[in-house]
Amino acid sequence: MIMKKNKTFEKNSDRSKYPEQGSDGKNKIDLSSGKYTKVWQGPNHPGVTGNMSLELTLCGDEVVDAKTHVGYLHRGFEKLFERRLYMQVMPTCIRMCVPESDTNEYCFAEAVEELAGIEIPEKAKWLRMLALEMSRLQMLLRVVPGQGGTFGLGIGVQWGMYVRELILDLFEELTGGRIYHMYMLPGGVRGDLPDGFKDRAMKAIDEVYKVAKRIDDVMFTNSVFKKRAIGIGYIEPSWIDKFGIVGANARAAGYNRDVRKDYPYLNYDQLNWEVPVLENSDIYTRARIRWMDMQVTADLIRQILEKIPEKGSFKTPTPNALNWRIPKGETYVRAESSRGEYGYYVVSDGSAYPRRINLRGPSYSHAVALLEKLLINANIADVPGIMVSLQTCPPEIER
């Protein structure tokens, strides 16, 4: 794939018509001078993902300052957890990232099991992997064509949503829920595979490959999309650690980081796949990485379905939920969500209630520090594209 290098910074290299810069390298902005406009993008705006808003200061059509504002979806989950029994945390924690709830289930359940010293059955590990990968897949089916949607290319979104519905049907069959599943409880999972699930899942996965091909034809070869996405929203490789960038955003900048490979959990070390890594680090490359991820995930689901043992228990018995006291201790558990490393820091004081549960989602750095940096010097029309290319999920910022 031949792509142009980022031109955004070169294009804006002449600073004479822009604000003066202070010794800290930041723009000196005087709103009363009449040269600037302040625009609020969101919290209700088609170009903003989820419930957050961007306070943009513009000079002409160029962004000279950007601030992320969150809090529109704050439900105080981490406070509520301190008054919930461990089992009661489960229905609440999944709401910390609405479109991809299963990663929450896994991280919390795994942290409790680690602190309580519980080993889950082999079959439960495979079923958890199935739910995690299905969750990643349905999220990617929204996000990959959604990147085209930010530039007015809506048709891919319709296709993606159709196939996502097929995955949600499978979730409904497996767990009883379409969006919130509460499938992975501490000790294992809630249920076994329904009869004939494997065949139906394989058929749905076939649709993923078909839609991936169509998205490739319509989006990635589209001249308008390429013009809007190549070279825009460039993330310097040196920013990866500086801003705590993970997942597809890091892999599009040449960093091979995937929790499933680097810190294998469940039975991921028994699967065979390559982590997609590209280098151009712009909107186009990040969308392309997610498009590749989508197919890798579909492939992993096929492998998992082949390997799930037919017999065996799927849940280790756990104590009475009302009197379950978790031994004193603390841990950090991570998993690879569609957005990158997703982690739970859990502290137990030995009582029946968690002392502290703290989520670290990828958007905490992507949508605040990184987005505020990336938007400087961007064109106002590129703001939605840049934001969606980071795959931000506001609920995980304001738990």
Next chain:
Amino acid sequence: MNTTIKNIQSHFEIKDITEQRNNLTFLSIQKEQAVPLVTHLRDYEGFSYFIMLSVVDWIEEGEFQLTYLLNNPEKKIDIGVRTRISRENATMESAHHLWEHVATFQRELKEMYGIDFPGSPRVDEEFILEGWDDIPPMRREFDTKKYSEETYFPRPGSESYDPREYMKNKLYRDDYEEE
């Protein structure tokens, strides 16, 4: 991991070390040495990825526990640096100069726990809350239920239960054991 811990011990006074997993270790250190230790880990031990800064409120002991979680992507190991600060006039040295996203964590902790990080960018700006005039809400003495009852009108006809009591009566009546 052992080499890293030995290297740290030769420079810093580490109080207690907990090996949670073979790739995750927690250690405790004095408040004044916490940020220098985090800096040392970043600059000399390869812990280039800052995962998070978290707080645990130990109200009974009158202290906050700050936990800096760091990751070494090359060796694939994590370290949690724990330090305790007083709940009264809670102040901690800022680490915003080490990673760009640290300032966001510090801003949230100022708002939610009232822990000050002097010099941290935008630390006094509202982050999640808007127009909040009560005590910082994540402190354990903040009573969520009382706040809701005083702030919001009850909806006629709605009932609320204590979840634990409800589960005890409805689900586990027979095998429930008193503590």
